Amino acid sequence: MSQMKSITSDANPLYKELKQLATSAQARRKAGRTLLDGIHLAEAYLQHAGKPALCVASETALGHDEAAVLIRQCQAEGVQCIVLPDGQYRALSQVEHGVGLLFVIETPKTTVPAALTQSAVLLDNLQDPGNLGSVLRSAAAAGIKQIYCSEGSASAWSPKVLRAGMGAHFIVDIFEGVDLAALIATAQIPVLATSSYATQSIYQADLSGSLAWLFGHEGQGVAEDLLQLASQQVVIPHRGQMESLNVAAAAAVCFFEQLRQTK
Known part of the structure; x- marks a missing residue:
């Protein structure tokens, strides 16, 4: 089981990377990654797509029952999990009054089929x-x-x-x-x-x-x-x-x- 890592500094390289992904379409394209913001998307991803590259929680989210379940699931599957002070987390999130949980995921790579055959x-x-x-x-x-x-x-x-x-x-x-x-x-x-x-x-x-x-x-x-x-x-x-x-x-x-x- 992976341990929860705490980040408190704005100068932390991983935090800087997260901020780039949160605010820049160009950074998301370059990294081939994007952010899933909120409990519902995180839950849907675990259910249908698999493990995220990274799980990011605010300090408040740790005390939220639904969020805690998803965080434990990520930890059990060896996903890197980090916790941020609420203020730092808010700089990454566009969800107002959200629980404070987001995933970083790899953007799927798809190849256009040779012909259009299904709806x-x-x-x-x-x-x-x-x-x-x-x-x-x-x-x-x-x-x-x-x-x-x-x-x-x-x-x-x-x-x-x-x-x-x-x-x-x-x-x-x-x-x-x-x-x-x-x-x-x-x-x-x-x-x-x-x-x-x-x-x-x-x-x-x-x-x-x-x-x-x-x-x-x-x-x-x-x-x-x-x-x-x-x-x-x-x-x-x-x-x-x-x-x-x-x-x-x-x-x-x-x-x-x-x-x-x-x-």
Whole structure:
């Protein structure tokens, strides 16, 4: 069983490294690591993905029952565990009023499959971390296992997206920096793009088999060249004065209509 190591100095090299990971996307990319902030993500990671590289707790967390269980589990599995004074811990965490537990994990390395053959989500230039995390969460809940993000999309493994995903990251495969046009060209299943200009509603479309959903940028929607490559364009009918739905809400409607049709 690993021992808990206490760090109290801001000058400690490991603490400096943690601060870099907490505040810099570039540092996370360079290290190939990211932070899971909070009890729920830590629990989900242990359940679905395995051992973290490092377990970091605040002094307060040591007295919290749920956190203590996870820390003991990490120690039993030989994970390096460190404890920080609450003030130092707060400099690493973006969670307000959190328990004070975070994991450092290796960012998974994935290789884009040779062809698109199973139900998937294609995200073209999705910018908002909250939206991306919500799409991942809804996809995981609907049983969709593959997520492809274009260049220019928010970083899927950033702490903000991880928090919004609520553990979805550990049960889907995420591919980043993907050439979506090339991917659609390999598709052995229909690719459906959502567009407010489409005439066919998702409720009229046949969603009972494997298919890929294509969603676009929050403001501009799916890029025109990708829209043209899609097998079909569909719209979510809605009443009222709103021009469109938030992309994460639209994705959830689509996924669960697909799930309803396949049951």
